[in-house]
Amino acid sequence: MAEYNRVSECVGLITLRNPPVNALSAAVRQGIVDTVQRALSDPNVKSVVICGQNGIFCGGADIKEFRSNMTGPPLIPMIHAIESANKPVVAAIEGSALGGGLELALGCHYRIAHSKARLGLPEVSLGLLPAAGGSQRLPRLIGVPAALNLITTGRHVTAAEALQLGIVDQVTDHNTVAAAVKFALSVAGRSLDPRRISTHPCPQQPDLDALFEEVMQKVRQSARGAIAPIACVQAVRAAATLPYAQGMERERELMATLFTSGQARALQYCFFAERAVGRWRMPSGARWDTSKPRPVHKAAVIGLGTMGRGITVALAQTGLSVIAVETQEKQLMEAKQAISGMLERGAKGRGVAPALDGVIYSQNIQAVADVDLVIEAVFEDIALKTKVFQQLSAVCKPGTLLCTNTSALDVDQLASETPNPELVVGMHFFAPAHVMKLLEVVYGPRSSPQAVATAMQLGKKMGKASVAVGNCRGFVGNRMLKPYIEEAFFLLEEGATPELVDQALEEFGFPMGVFRMSDLSGLDVGWRVRKGDGLVEPGTASGRSARIRQGRRYSPLGDLLCEEGRFGQKTGRGWYQYDKPGSRVARFDPWLHSFLGAYRAQHGLVARRIDHQEVLERCLYALINEGFHILDDGIAAGPEDIDVIYVSGYGWPRHRGGPMFYANMVGLAKVLERLEHYQQLHPEVPHLQPSSLLRRLVASGSPPIHKWGEAIKKLHSQL
Numbered sequence: 268m269a270e271y272n273r274v275s276e277c278v279g280l281i282t283l284r285n286p287p288v289n290a291l292s293a294a295v296r297q298g299i300v301d302t303v304q305r306a307l308s309d310p311n312v313k314s315v316v317i318c319g320q321n322g323i324f325c326g327g328a329d330i331k332e333f334r335s336n337m338t339g340p341p342l343i344p345m346i347h348a349i350e351s352a353n354k355p356v357v358a359a360i361e362g363s364a365l366g367g368g369l370e371l372a373l374g375c376h377y378r379i380a381h382s383k384a385r386l387g388l389p390e391v392s393l394g395l396l397p398a399a400g401g402s403q404r405l406p407r408l409i410g411v412p413a414a415l416n417l418i419t420t421g422r423h424v425t426a427a428e429a430l431q432l433g434i435v436d437q438v439t440d441h442n443t444v445a446a447a448v449k450f451a452l453s454v455a456g457r458s459l460d461p462r463r464i465s466t467h468p469c470p471q472q473p474d475l476d477a478l479f480e481e482v483m484q485k486v487r488q489s490a491r492g493a494i495a496p497i498a499c500v501q502a503v504r505a506a507a508t509l510p511y512a513q514g515m516e517r518e519r520e521l522m523a524t525l526f527t528s529g530q531a532r533a534l535q536y537c538f539f540a541e542r543a544v545g546r547w548r549m550p551s552g553a554r555w556d557t558s559k560p561r562p563v564h565k566a567a568v569i570g571l572g573t574m575g576r577g578i579t580v581a582l583a584q585t586g587l588s589v590i591a592v593e594t595q596e597k598q599l600m601e602a603k604q605a606i607s608g609m610l611e612r613g614a615k616g617r618g619v620a621p622a623l624d625g626v627i628y629s630q631n632i633q634a635v636a637d638v639d640l641v642i643e644a645v646f647e648d649i650a651l652k653t654k655v656f657q658q659l660s661a662v663c664k665p666g667t668l669l670c671t672n673t674s675a676l677d678v679d680q681l682a683s684e685t686p687n688p689e690l691v692v693g694m695h696f697f698a699p700a701h702v703m704k705l706l707e708v709v710y711g712p713r714s715s716p717q718a719v720a721t722a723m724q725l726g727k728k729m730g731k732a733s734v735a736v737g738n739c740r741g742f743v744g745n746r747m748l749k750p751y752i753e754e755a756f757f758l759l760e761e762g763a764t765p766e767l768v769d770q771a772l773e774e775f776g777f778p779m780g781v782f783r784m785s786d787l788s789g790l791d792v793g794w795r796v797r798k799g800d801g802l803v804e805p806g807t808a809s810g811r812s813a814r815i816r817q818g819r820r821y822s823p824l825g826d827l828l829c830e831e832g833r834f835g836q837k838t839g840r841g842w843y844q845y846d847k848p849g850s851r852v853a854r855f856d857p858w859l860h861s862f863l864g865a866y867r868a869q870h871g872l873v874a875r876r877i878d879h880q881e882v883l884e885r886c887l888y889a890l891i892n893e894g895f896h897i898l899d900d901g902i903a904a905g906p907e908d909i910d911v912i913y914v915s916g917y918g919w920p921r922h923r924g925g926p927m928f929y930a931n932m933v934g935l936a937k938v939l940e941r942l943e944h945y946q947q948l949h950p951e952v953p954h955l956q957p958s959s960l961l962r963r964l965v966a967s968g969s970p971p972i973h974k975w976g977e978a979i980k981k982l983h984s985q986l
């Protein structure tokens with residue numbers, strides 16, 4: 268709703284009231300229409316101020332309404348009525364003015380912002396465009412290049428940048444509403460014609476065609492199949508080339524296409540999923556809202572290799588004091604230099620001072636005695652980690668949380684070796700840890716709810732998409748990756764090439780296909796794991812039996828490449844070749860292709876033609892199938908958890924919503940049918956055997972994804 272008051276005798280003050288972000292729901296829109304009408308018809312009112320309650324102007328259209336039959340007054344005429352008013356209307360912007368919120372402000376004649384406010388048109392990240400006139404007014408106000416930048420990226424700008432761009436007229440450090448009321452009084456009676464943005468021509472731009480061509484090319488490249496950024500460019504082009512009314516018509520047409528697209532549904536699902544994972548729950552019944560986190564002011568990182576360095580940077584950038592421990596003196600010195608460099612570069616990018624003094628380096632584990640939380644990142648070796656955890660238990664003050672960054676070891680086993688297993692959780696960061704958004708918080712049956720709550724809260728503070736997951740081999744992300752990679756290997760055996768597989772996955776929207784990704788992260792990582800699992804066999808045995816290991820189909824292709832010293836980018840050779848070790852540009856490698864030919868001949872495999880659809884179905888459905896096992900096992904609390912993990916940590920294209928959302932879009936019955944089809948063709952591949960949860964969901968009528976939680980509970984209770 269919107270509340271109306273008369274202040275300073277002759278200013279009508281309209282306050283948007285719809286917690287938590289004053290989204291423009293039907294009731295709010297109705298409230299605005301009514302109160303604007305009231306202010307305009309009151310002869311005592313000379314000017315009007317619109318603000319939002321609780322320090323936030325407006326978070327935009329109510330996204331929850333998009334999936335229902337929208338009722339109430341539409342936004343466009345509402346904003347038009349404000350712009351056409353014969354009394355000045357001033358937007359008082361505190362907190363955020365985003366999407367429809369900024370469009371509302373652009374309909375006002377003046378905008379006053381608090382210095383801490385953030386403004387933007389982030390619709391593109393929801394698969395939409397600013398369709399309440401934003402795509403037409405913003406270019407008229409700030410010019411085509413700046414508007415293109417804001418609308419195609421959806422980035423939020425600070426009040427200072429908004430002032431510089433000309434989006435706002437004044438910035439204040441004081442009470443924004445009071446400043447706006449004062450301003451409204453000062454402009455009462457002035458001509459409003461120059462203040463109606465829709466009547467402005469778009470500022471002239473030399474070589475408009477060249478500009479749009481260049482921007483469109485860039486946007487297409489970075490969109491990786493997302494359609495909204497392209498529609499945003501088209502809408503701004505309409506603003507630059509058409510009269511306002513025709514531009515609005517174009518904006519409406521483009522929005523109609525986007526609004527009903529699967530991509531908009533996927534992106535809006537991601538928006539809510541990212542918030543839903545914060546409301547974590549454990550099978551024990553412990554939950555986010557009943558578990559109080561402990562305060563963490565001081566943390567320690569043990570082991571300053573690749574991961575420990577990034578974790579130290581992430582903690583220090585969050586404002587924590589960090590004790591960074593490394594046993595090897597040389598490693599410690601190198602780490603100090605690397606961490607300082609990362610902190611300096613990060614601070615430069617954000618225009619702040621580097622938190623160099625926030626980190627204390629030590630070779631002695633005793634230095635961590637008074638920290639609130641420790642993150643261990645030593646070598647992936649259970650004996651070493653156990654020793655470190657026992658040392659930590661002896662050294663740290665009572666109650667210190669002990670976290671491990673292990674990627675594959677058993678968190679429960681580690682916990683059970685300490686006197687206080689309830690204080691142990693996994694904090695699984697991804698490399699580079701100060702950059703990657705994802706954090707898996709791994710709880711075991713003995714982890715206390717408080718420990719989970721503390722790790723989740725710290726993750727959030729670090730700006731990570733933090734997802735609480737149960738303990739199992741590979742946790743959620745890496746567990747699902749295993750069948751995906753294995754299918755890619757099998758496809759090579761059957762006739763595909765790394766180029767074909769990668770192209771199919773990159774056209775789907777992954778930034779890198781599985782083989783380019785494997786070259787980047789290093790083929791030796793998986794080799795070491797397979798060796799540890801007893802899967803790697805020496806020798807040149809041939810035929811089908813040589814490719815059945817531990818009772819299931821196995822492809823030794825990755826092992827054979829490693830035996831050749833082909834570890835990927837770091838050695839200049841892997842699934843592709845590189846100009847030199849460390850180079851990033853993957854090139855076709857004739858050696859690899861003759862190697863594949865010889866391998867197939869040795870094993871009696873006849874190459875067949877494999878198309879993109881088979882690549883996608885086998886790699887992605889195998890991964891999704893594992894996701895259903897994970898849900899069935901209770902390792903992830905819901906499909907949103909899996910989807911957030913894949914979108915924020917594994918490059919799953921956001922406009923496809925994550926693997927479980929994708930399965931829901933494709934149709935569960937279709938996924939099941941294709942898995943059954945491939946399972947019949949490859950009976951020795953267990954990961955193609957459809958999960959029993961998938962079967963049961965299909966049998967129960969394939970409920971939509973938001974009902975899976977209920978369905979899973981019901982199905983489990985029937986077991």
Ligand SMILES: CCCCCCCCCCCCC[C@H](O)CC(=O)SCCNC(=O)CCNC(=O)[C@H](O)C(C)(C)COP(=O)(O)OP(=O)(O)OC[C@H]1O[C@@H](n2cnc3c(N)ncnc32)[C@H](O)[C@@H]1OP(=O)(O)O
Pocket residue numbers: 287288290325326327328329330331342363365366367368370389390393395396397398399401522523526527539542543
């Ligand atoms: C048949 C064809 C018809 C075609 C034509 C149809 C035309 C329809 C007319 C459309 C007109 C277009 C209007 C406009 O251009 C479109 C929009 O405005 S889209 C919305 C744009 N806004 C945003 O993207 C902002 C989203 N929000 C945020 O970024 C953040 O929430 C925030 C505002 C910066 C605040 O951040 P925080 O303080 O961290 O809080 P949270 O993020 O945790 O949010 C708290 C809580 O609020 C919920 N929420 C936030 N924003 C919205 C919103 N806009 N609508 C609904 N709900 C919102 C959020 O989900 C949290 O709740 P929870 O999920 O935790 O329950």
Ligand SMILES: NC(=O)c1ccc[n+]([C@@H]2O[C@H](COP(=O)([O-])OP(=O)(O)OC[C@H]3O[C@@H](n4cnc5c(N)ncnc54)[C@H](O)[C@@H]3O)[C@@H](O)[C@H]2O)c1
Pocket residue numbers: 569570571572573574575592593594595598643644645646647648651655672673674675695696697698
């Ligand atoms: N590298 C990745 O991509 C990645 C991603 C996620 C998780 N992990 C996990 O993170 C952990 C660390 O991996 P990494 O890649 O950073 O390893 P790394 O080999 O780069 O670094 C490990 C560091 O630990 C130090 N160390 C060994 N014993 C120590 C001790 N007792 N006290 C203090 N320091 C000690 C070593 O000197 C070394 O500097 C592993 O458990 C790994 O599985 C790695």
